Amino acid sequence: MPISNPLSNLFGKSPIKPIQEHMEVAHQAVQLLTPFFDAVTKNDWQAAGKVQKDIGELENKGDTLKREIRRHLPKSLFLPVPRSDLLELLSMQDSIANRAKDIAGIMLGREMSLPTAIEADMLKFVETCIATSAQALTAINELDELLETGFAGRELQIVENLIQELDNLESLTDDLEVTVRSTLFKIEKELPPVDVIFLYRVIEWVGDVADRAQKVGSRLQLLLAR
Numbered sequence: 001m002p003i004s005n006p007l008s009n010l011f012g013k014s015p016i017k018p019i020q021e022h023m024e025v026a027h028q029a030v031q032l033l034t035p036f037f038d039a040v041t042k043n044d045w046q047a048a049g050k051v052q053k054d055i056g057e058l059e060n061k062g063d064t065l066k067r068e069i070r071r072h073l074p075k076s077l078f079l080p081v082p083r084s085d086l087l088e089l090l091s092m093q094d095s096i097a098n099r100a101k102d103i104a105g106i107m108l109g110r111e112m113s114l115p116t117a118i119e120a121d122m123l124k125f126v127e128t129c130i131a132t133s134a135q136a137l138t139a140i141n142e143l144d145e146l147l148e149t150g151f152a153g154r155e156l157q158i159v160e161n162l163i164q165e166l167d168n169l170e171s172l173t174d175d176l177e178v179t180v181r182s183t184l185f186k187i188e189k190e191l192p193p194v195d196v197i198f199l200y201r202v203i204e205w206v207g208d209v210a211d212r213a214q215k216v217g218s219r220l221q222l223l224l225a226r
Contacts, residue, residue, distance in 0.1 A: 015073050016144045022065045023140045026097040029058040030133040030209055036104050037126050045111055052104040059101040066094050081223050089219045096133055096212045103205045110198060118183045125176040129210040132169040136213040139163055139220055166217040173210035
């Protein structure tokens with residue numbers, strides 16, 4: 001049974017729960033890329049516009065949470081982990097939602113259809129990036145348990161395993177990105193050059209979602225090493 005920490009009773013509630021809530025909101029924004037790309041494949045720009053609006057609202061909610069966390073994060077020496085590390089973790093989480101918003105915004109603004117040749121691989125790529133974000137959320141949700149156990153014991157091993165799986169997922173997204181790019185390269189001469197440029201940008205940004213989720217895990221791993 002976890003032992004209550006007298007320091008947390010003395011200096012207010014831990015900032016960990018709000019940070020976990022922030023990551024949850026970031027992941028919710030990323031999850032909406034599934035219905036967004038579903039609408040894109042159907043050229044249903046009205047539906048895509050609704051999802052893009054929802055992503056934007058979640059990203060804004062995340063920004064509000066981020067400001068509140070920064071405002072109320074204690075500056076005392078009694079935080080369970082360094083304040084700078086928590087702020088860095090928060091910024092990394094925030095960047096995940098930002099990139100989801102970027103993807104939806106550029107595709108909706110240009111009404112970017114996916115070439116049939118890359119559609120299946122692109123959708124698989126998107127779903128794997130979403131899974132990477134979900135894995136980052138799972139790892140972050142263990143942070144309060146880690147604090148209660150003093151970053152030791154069975155809980156430490158659980159989180160290390162979660163981070164390893166996160167790294168594996170990110171590596172898989174790298175492979176899928178190479179596949180999508182390779183297929184696009186083979187057909188790019190058949191497409192308007194400007195469309196090709198923006199397609200490559202979207203592919204890069206989808207990969208960024210996984211990269212940024214993996215960086216959340218990397219920051220968490222640094223906390224484990226302290």
